[in-house]
Amino acid sequence: MSATGRGAPARSATADREIVISRVIDAPRELVFEAFTEVRHLSRWWGPDGFTTTTQSFEFRVGGEWDFVMHGPDGTDYTEWISWTEITPPERIALLHGESRGDPNAFESVLTFEPDGTATRIEMRTVFPTKELRDEAVERYHAIEGGRQTLSNLADYVTEVVRTGAEG
Amino acid sequence: MARAATTSDAFNAIAEPQRRDILVLLRAGERPVTDLAQELGMTQPRASKHLRVLREVGLVRDRKAGKQRLYGLDARGLRPVHEWTGGFERFWNESFDRLDAYVQDLKQAGQEE
Numbered sequence: 001m002s003a004t005g006r007g008a009p010a011r012s013a014t015a016d017r018e019i020v021i022s023r024v025i026d027a028p029r030e031l032v033f034e035a036f037t038e039v040r041h042l043s044r045w046w047g048p049d050g051f052t053t054t055t056q057s058f059e060f061r062v063g064g065e066w067d068f069v070m071h072g073p074d075g076t077d078y079t080e081w082i083s084w085t086e087i088t089p090p091e092r093i094a095l096l097h098g099e100s101r102g103d104p105n106a107f108e109s110v111l112t113f114e115p116d117g118t119a120t121r122i123e124m125r126t127v128f129p130t131k132e133l134r135d136e137a138v139e140r141y142h143a144i145e146g147g148r149q150t151l152s153n154l155a156d157y158v159t160e161v162v163r164t165g166a167e168g
Numbered sequence: 169m170a171r172a173a174t175t176s177d178a179f180n181a182i183a184e185p186q187r188r189d190i191l192v193l194l195r196a197g198e199r200p201v202t203d204l205a206q207e208l209g210m211t212q213p214r215a216s217k218h219l220r221v222l223r224e225v226g227l228v229r230d231r232k233a234g235k236q237r238l239y240g241l242d243a244r245g246l247r248p249v250h251e252w253t254g255g256f257e258r259f260w261n262e263s264f265d266r267l268d269a270y271v272q273d274l275k276q277a278g279q280e281e
Contacts, residue, residue, distance in 0.1 A: 025268045026272070032271055045267040045270040047266075048258060
């Protein structure tokens with residue numbers, strides 16, 4: 001596949017290296033925002049079902065870092081590293097997300113919080129510098145999602161079967 | 169690109185919840201159709217029909233074992249779906265699910281104070 005994208009409209013230029021996820025949460029914006037600002041909150045919801053986190057250090061400020069380990073339900077640990085690049089309460093948080101400080105594959109995600117009636121619309125937008133980095137992140141999170149009793153478990157099994165080459 | 173017919177596209181095949189249930193059961197190993205039908209509470213013809221669709225898109229394979237026919241997962245067919253969905257989206261979607269539940273707790277706690 002060509003990576004040049006010549007002649008493509010500007011809007012779709014990042015489409016193959018962008019991931020956007022949004023959600024409406026039935027709570028005031030300040031409260032939703034607050035859940036991102038302290039480790040006692042983050043540790044309650046960060047990560048997929050069945051995951052827990054252990055925090056080494058946490059400093060919620062621009063340039064501050066969150067060093068932590070994510071524990072998968074199958075016992076596998078993943079080191080994670082977050083550094084905030086913008087904090088605008090209660091509207092916007094931009095952060096770098098990698099495996100450790102200085103991770104060359106770290107990527108930036110922007111979270112925006114918008115009032116939606118009495119609820120809050122939250123959007124997570126990540127634009128990866130290259131499609132390759134996007135694919136690497138997707139691969140890594142596939143790995144993180146391993147060992148679960150859902151269709152994703154099946155999907156991991158698929159990768160394994162494909163990789164090792166099904167015998168018989 | 170032309171849109172693929174239901175039976176030639178893994179995405180369409182697994183859009184049906186009962187077919188996903190079948191795949192999850194087959195993950196544990198090969199099963200005859202009677203087993204699958206019973207476990208999922210559906211008629212055997214219905215289970216057979218689902219299996220036929222799954223086989224046509226390369227998600228399930230079958231083989232004869234004595235008198236019965238066993239169906240097993242042919243997981244290679246699911247690879248395009250796996251690559252498309254991406255663990256990163258799931259990571260955030262499930263995190264947002266948990267965030268939602270947690271924020272509801274916070275809200276309630278705030279109201280009780």
